[in-house]
Amino acid sequence: LVTAVSTVAFKQAIGMLRRGGTCVLNGLPPGEFPVSIFDVVLNGYTIRGSIVGTRLDLEEALEFAAEDKVKATIETLPLESVNDVFHRLRTGKVSGRVVLGIGEQALERRGEKSTTAA
Structure with missing residues (x-):
């Protein structure tokens, strides 16, 4: 779908x-x-x-x-969270959308910074 x-x-x-x-x-x-x-x-x-x-x-x-009356519920997580996200989907515990990001991209969208050195 x-x-x-x-x-x-x-x-x-x-x-x-x-x-x-x-x-x-x-x-x-x-x-x-x-x-x-x-x-x-x-x-x-x-x-x-x-x-x-x-x-x-x-x-x-x-x-x-x-009229800005629609608010999307979007949760951005690192790709490493994929198994947890699938578990949450199967058990009906996802509200809105979940976006899986790769590396820095996922952290930047969450407003966090990577703790790994470049």
Whole structure:
């Protein structure tokens, strides 16, 4: 299930499908989204689209965002936390989004500094 409105995310999701897998695309990124028919047929992929809500729902959601009434809950952790994050996902203890960063990137987003010497 891809909820990111990004063709990059759509491509990554299809690239991660196992043989016979299904990818549900939710959202409408701009532009075209080419898919390799060869890969779809050879691997037996199912690709589905899903629209959640009406145009009015979308307009209201965009108004809320424009009025700064939408606050994203994003937790940035180092890549080394991946096992803990998966455990939290399985047990329903993740609120919002978790972003796994690599090295300095993860620490900078959390407002911390690395303790390793350069």
